Amino acid sequence: MVASQLRFLVAKTGMTDALVSLADTFVQDGGWPEGWAGVLGAIRSVNKEKAQDDIAALELLAERLRPQSLTDRITCYVTPQAWSALDLAELDFDEEHDYAAAENEINRICREIGTEIAADLDLLEQHASQLADAKSYRVSAVVSTIGEHVQDIDGAWEIIRDARPTNGDDDSYIIQAMFVNGLARQNREAAEAILDAALEDEAQHKNLIPMQVGVTLNAPGIERIIAATKLPTVPINAFARLQYNVDWQAQPAADFCRVLRAVADRENGFDIAFGILEVFAHRDKLKQEAIDPAVQEVAKELLFALPFDEKRRDKGHGVARVISTFLQAEDSAVATELCSKLLDAFATYAIYAGSYNEVVKALATKFPTIVLDILLERAADAQDRGYLFLTSRIGRVNHAASIDPDTMFGWAEEKPVSRYEALAHVVPIWEKIDGTSEDVTDLDEFSGALRWTETAKRLIRSAPDPIAILNTLLGRFRPSGWSGSLAAILEGRLPLLETMARDDDPRFAAWAKAAIPTYKREIENQREWEARDSRERDERFEW
Structure with a gap:
């Protein structure tokens, strides 16, 4: 505790001599290895103050x-958390030093420590618990180096296998997996034997998957993973490591599909399997490689079974990527199921609608008619329809703009009375005068001048009851959420009515001329309220 706060104590109290004396007391009482990093940090903080006497005493x-023993070197170089007050790489990071260079140097020292331990199993036995307790990723450099260089593999593994953290059950850094990772570089056959034995030993099941993904995956590794999914003693959360620690594109597609299905079939495994697919979709999209039909098939299976529940209420981004990557135009049954469950989840507040805008966009892009049928026409009321299909939040995307206008209006013509009215709740209404459209800008809070979009004008002129459409569009002029002056935002939309008042169609012109006085009163009332509210707030804060 004192070591991590030493830099602040020196900089703020000016009691350098007393702190140095206290540090020497710690040294005499059995050593203070972590204090070295604390003192280096204090030197940095004092250096800025130009207190040369203090700097000399601290140096x-x-x-x-300065650490000399192996225990002290592990304490100083291996165990501190990265970017913490005791991180030596962070202490070397200033205008004259590159953090990456300092990091590389510390990793080199960690590998030296690993090489030293690998040569003496007594040292390994002495320090195994200290390594197991480490809360820093740098322990990997030490332990993997041990695995890479140790000669007595069986003796070393016996020590590493049985080492457990003494400070809790944290599995962030599993030294067994690190050892196998290094060992595989020295002797892959020995690493495979350890993994086979771990599969058969219930005591090792907790670490089996981390150990397996620590080495390059091969055919026996695939079989171990699948076998592990059938073992209740292998924690289900361990399979989450398959998301990021395996390059699935380097594996046969059939094996990837087998693993996905096996994890999904495990109790509480579906979300993990879908997470693996999400990461795969991200990588696949980046590499722009052809997707194997077998992978597409399993992706469709998982999408069809995907629940929209509270556990997934704000996780729409990954779902959207999977839809965009794997679904094709012929997958209408999957799209229909997704849209139906999405609407139900929104109606029951199981998900956050704002978190699923990308999902709606992905579906609307590939399956516009299905989205219109379910997420628009089936919606319970105008509020649900508008809130889910577009969104009035700042910076969000209006996904009605993702649908080709001809497709949208062709759909409306099938049931013109109801469908044109439904579209009035979701089509982009306005764009900036420079032509920047509503679907890519923060126009829900934009207070500048706007003009009608071509889609909105077409909607008005094509609808069987254009006045009803105009009334619905006018209702959308007031945003559901905003920052700054609402009066200014409303005033920016006034030119839309003024333009309509000059329209060649006398019906539209008459409607706009009748609407403008009421709308102007709304703006003025809002402006007066804002001014009054501002005065009252100023008075509350006057002293």
Whole structure:
């Protein structure tokens, strides 16, 4: 505790001599290895103050604290968390030093420590618990180096296998997986034997999957993973490591599909399997490689079974990527199922509608008619329809703009009375005068001048009851959420009515001329309210 706060104590109290004396007391009482990093941090903080006497005293103290023993070197270089107050790489990171260079140097020292331990199993036995307790990723450099260089593989593994953290059950850094990772580079056959034995040993099941993904995956590894999905003693959360620690594109597609299905079939495994697919979709999209039909098939299976529940209420981004990557135009049954469940989940507040805008966009792009049928026509009321299909939040995307206008209006013509009215709740209404459209801008809060979009004008002129459409569009002029002045936002939309008042169609012109006075009163009332509210707030804060 004192070591991590030493830089602040020195900089803020000015009691350098007293702190140096306290540090020497710690040294005499059995050593203070972590204090070395604390003193180095203090030197950095004092250096800015130009206190040369303090710097000199601290530099002498740092020299006395410099780690010499193996235990002290592990404490100083291996166990501190990255970017913490005791991270030596962070202490070297200033205008004259590159953090990456300092990091590389510390990793080199960690590998030296690993090589030293690998040569002496007594040292490994002495320090195994200390390594197991490490909360820093740098322990991997030490333990994988041990695996890479140790000669007595069986003896070393016996020590590593049985090492457990003494400070809790944290599985962030599993030294067994690190050892196997290094060992595989020295002797792959020995690493495979350890993995086979771990599959048969219930005591090792907790670490089996981390150990397996620590080595390049091969055919036996695939079989172990699938076998592990059938073992209740292998924690289900361990399979989440298959998301990021395996390059699935390097594996046969059939094996990838088998693993996905096996994980999905495990109790509480569906979300993990879908997470693996989400990461795969991200990588596949980046590489722009052809997708194997077998992978597409399993992706459709998982999408069809995907639940929209509270656990997934704000996780729409990954779902959208999977839809965009794997679904094709012929997959209408999957799209229909997704849209139906999406609408039900929104109606029951199981998901956050704003988190699923990308999902709606992905579906609307590939399956516009299905989206219109379900997410628009089936919606319970105008509010649900508008809130789900577009969104009035700042910076969001209006997904009605993702649908080709001809497709949209062709759909409306099939049931013109109801469908044109439904479209009035979701089509982009306006764009900036420069032509920037509503679907890519923060126009719900934009307070500048706007003009009608071509889609909105077509909607008005094509609808069987254009006045009803105009009334619905006018209702959307007031945003559901905003920052700044609402009066200014409303005023920016006034030119839309003024333009309509000059329309060649006398019906539209008459409607706009009748609407403008009421709308102007709304703007003025809002402006007066804002001014009154501002005065009242100023008075509350006057002293």
